[in-house]
Amino acid sequence: MPVLSRRADAFQRALDGERSTDAQLTGLLATSRQLLELGPGPGADPAFVARLHERLMAEAATMPTPSPAAAKASAARRAAAGPTPVVVVVGHGLPRALAGALASALLVGGVVGVVSRSSVPGDSLYPVKSWLDSVAVRLADSDFTRGQTYLTQAQEHISDARDLAGRHSDVTGDVNVALRQAIDSVRNGQRALDRSYVATNDPQALLAMRDFTARALPQVEAMRTEVPAGSLKTLGELEALLHESQQATGRRLAACGPRCETITGTAYDPAAVPGLPSTREPGRPASGVSRATLTVPSTAITGGAGGGASLPGVSAPSAGGVSVGGTGGATLSTGGAVVRVPSLSATLPLVSSTVQLPAPSVSLGTGGIGITVPSSTLLSATLPGMTISLPGLPHLP
Amino acid sequence: VAATSDFLATLRVLLSLADAASTLPGGDRDGSSPASRAGFGPGEAPQDFERISALVELAQRGDSEAFGMLYERYVDVVYRYVYVRVGSQQLAEDLTSETFLRALRRMDSFSWQGRDIAAWFVTIARNLITDNAKSARFRMEVTTADMLDADQRIDAPDTEVLERLRNQRLLEAVKTLKPEQAECVVLRFLQGLTLAETAKVLGKSEGAVKQLQLRAVRALHRELGDVDL
Numbered sequence: 001m002p003v004l005s006r007r008a009d010a011f012q013r014a015l016d017g018e019r020s021t022d023a024q025l026t027g028l029l030a031t032s033r034q035l036l037e038l039g040p041g042p043g044a045d046p047a048f049v050a051r052l053h054e055r056l057m058a059e060a061a062t063m064p065t066p067s068p069a070a071a072k073a074s075a076a077r078r079a080a081a082g083p084t085p086v087v088v089v090v091g092h093g094l095p096r097a098l099a100g101a102l103a104s105a106l107l108v109g110g111v112v113g114v115v116s117r118s119s120v121p122g123d124s125l126y127p128v129k130s131w132l133d134s135v136a137v138r139l140a141d142s143d144f145t146r147g148q149t150y151l152t153q154a155q156e157h158i159s160d161a162r163d164l165a166g167r168h169s170d171v172t173g174d175v176n177v178a179l180r181q182a183i184d185s186v187r188n189g190q191r192a193l194d195r196s197y198v199a200t201n202d203p204q205a206l207l208a209m210r211d212f213t214a215r216a217l218p219q220v221e222a223m224r225t226e227v228p229a230g231s232l233k234t235l236g237e238l239e240a241l242l243h244e245s246q247q248a249t250g251r252r253l254a255a256c257g258p259r260c261e262t263i264t265g266t267a268y269d270p271a272a273v274p275g276l277p278s279t280r281e282p283g284r285p286a287s288g289v290s291r292a293t294l295t296v297p298s299t300a301i302t303g304g305a306g307g308g309a310s311l312p313g314v315s316a317p318s319a320g321g322v323s324v325g326g327t328g329g330a331t332l333s334t335g336g337a338v339v340r341v342p343s344l345s346a347t348l349p350l351v352s353s354t355v356q357l358p359a360p361s362v363s364l365g366t367g368g369i370g371i372t373v374p375s376s377t378l379l380s381a382t383l384p385g386m387t388i389s390l391p392g393l394p395h396l397p
Numbered sequence: 398v399a400a401t402s403d404f405l406a407t408l409r410v411l412l413s414l415a416d417a418a419s420t421l422p423g424g425d426r427d428g429s430s431p432a433s434r435a436g437f438g439p440g441e442a443p444q445d446f447e448r449i450s451a452l453v454e455l456a457q458r459g460d461s462e463a464f465g466m467l468y469e470r471y472v473d474v475v476y477r478y479v480y481v482r483v484g485s486q487q488l489a490e491d492l493t494s495e496t497f498l499r500a501l502r503r504m505d506s507f508s509w510q511g512r513d514i515a516a517w518f519v520t521i522a523r524n525l526i527t528d529n530a531k532s533a534r535f536r537m538e539v540t541t542a543d544m545l546d547a548d549q550r551i552d553a554p555d556t557e558v559l560e561r562l563r564n565q566r567l568l569e570a571v572k573t574l575k576p577e578q579a580e581c582v583v584l585r586f587l588q589g590l591t592l593a594e595t596a597k598v599l600g601k602s603e604g605a606v607k608q609l610q611l612r613a614v615r616a617l618h619r620e621l622g623d624v625d626l
Contacts, residue, residue, distance in 0.1 A: 005608065008610075011610070012610075028618055030618075031621060034621075035571075035586035035587065035614075036589075038544065040481075040589065041477045042477070042486075043476065044473055044476035044489075045490070049472055052490075053465060055498075056497055056501055059502075060461035060501060063459070
């Protein structure tokens with residue numbers, strides 16, 4: 001009731017003595033004055049007041065004087081009762097209405113944002129998801145994180161395309177939209193990671209790209225039999241792009257020399273970890289490199305567990321192992337989640353592909369981990385220190 | 398630091414007491430119409446909450462003199478509120494006595510802010526009236542004649558008749574208000590409680606009381622407007 005509330009405030013101010021030219025208020029003020037002149041009614045008989053005073057004093061005399069401890073206790077009680085919940089009161093009238101509208105918009109925006117995360121092209125909320133994706137890219141503070149964000153989004157677009165392809169309706173247009181966006185995201189991601197590598201010489205950027213292509217290619221290949229015929233051309237483009245990226249990244253990694261070997265060259269044998277499935281054939285060590293045990297931080301030890309435990313619809317093998325890396329964070333790779341504390345991470349085979357936690361939530365998708373604060377994926381923390389060797393896939397040229 | 402602040406607190410209490418001693422006895426009972434207490438704005442007179450708070454603190458530590466001063470200060474507020482509601486001097490005195498006896502016994506459990514003590518007293522009285530009447534509904538039982546005879550002002554005889562008629566009409570109009578509005582009018586305008594005190598007694602927010610008083614005065618204004626006075 002903003003109008004009534006404004007009038008009520010104005011009336012109170014007029015009662016307080018503020019001058020008003022409002023005729024209506026002046027009329028109400030006259031009535032108020034009349035009320036005041038009525039007086040409070042008959043007062044108490046002075047004799048009664050005196051008698052009661054005496055009675056109270058007599059009563060007080062019979063009461064035990066509170067001990068200092070009791071006084072302190074009651075003071076503490078008062079203090080405890082004192083602080084009341086903080087209520088932010090925002091203005092009146094228009095400011096309050098604006099604050100209310102803003103709060104509602106934030107709430108609705110948050111809900112729409114969260115709901116939009118699961119939308120696919122063709123859904124009414126899909127534009128929201130696209131917008132949030134662009135926000136996430138803009139929020140990235142470096143080329144490296146930007147590149148990772150793009151790749152995470154590329155993975156989402158690939159997943160979207162797979163979801164759409166599984167539907168029994170004409171989805172060619174929507175699948176193409178998803179694939180186009182995947183292509184754009186892969187291109188942008190590669191560009192950002194290349195810039196990052198050129199600027200910092202940090203091979204992590206190359207590894208991020210290599211990991212991504214290794215994860216994404218099997219998914220894209222599997223889609224060949226799923227997508228509508230009208231989407232095969234675009235799918236082919238995406239596949240070619242991924243192959244190209246993989247080879248280019250591989251060449252750069254090879255050219256990078258000894259510096260990259262410390263990262264890519266040591267392999268931790270996941271078969272040694274009890275309970276982790278390893279289907280690797282004895283004669284085919286992952287990556288064909290020498291084995292190493294846990295080494296110092298900043299050197300990643302990669303776990304390469306070949307595995308037949310595919311995620312639903314995901315053909316990439318699951319990975320498990322323990323890695324030691326440089327920075328903190330969290331990542332997940334296809335078929336597994338990596339929880340990384342500074343300098344130590346553990347790769348766990350994961351059955352479910354998505355873990356939703358109360359906001360901020362961590363979602364594990366096939367493409368990366370997103371720390372999702374309500375409404376958008378702000379942090380994409382797919383850290384490339386973790387590499388997963390995929391037996392049977394072309395690894396290094 | 399603690400010792401200094403303790404010392405300052407003690408000093409403040411002493412000063413407040415000295416101030417209170419010179420002004421309190423007898424209170425402002427002689428000129429206690431809300432209009433005189435509050436200028437025009439009901440209940441908004443700058444009251445020295447500091448002094449009242451100090452008295453409350455002392456009373457809570459068992460200082461009967463301090464409680465006596467609070468009693469002197471507020472006995473009329475309580476009595477008048479009760480009288481307006483019960484309309485009988487005997488019952489009003491009984492309930493006022495019970496109010497202050499109860500307050501004295503429960504002083505150490507008083508956990509509101511010191512300056513809310515008036516609202517606390519009135520709230521105790523209000524609860525007692527409710528117990529007595531077996532109904533929580535606000536009713537003005539005071540007769541118009543009783544109410545108006547309390548007005549001791551001497552007016553010129555020719556205006557007196559007119560004004561009395563006008564006041565009678567107004568009081569009757571107050572009695573026809575919704576119970577909540579009527580109580581708000583009694584507390585705010587007749588008894589001269591502050592907005593904050595009225596809110597405490599009614600258990601409402603100050604914003605709600607502002608709206609309540611606006612609605613009440615509007616209703617009265619309409620009612621009186623029909624009869625051109």
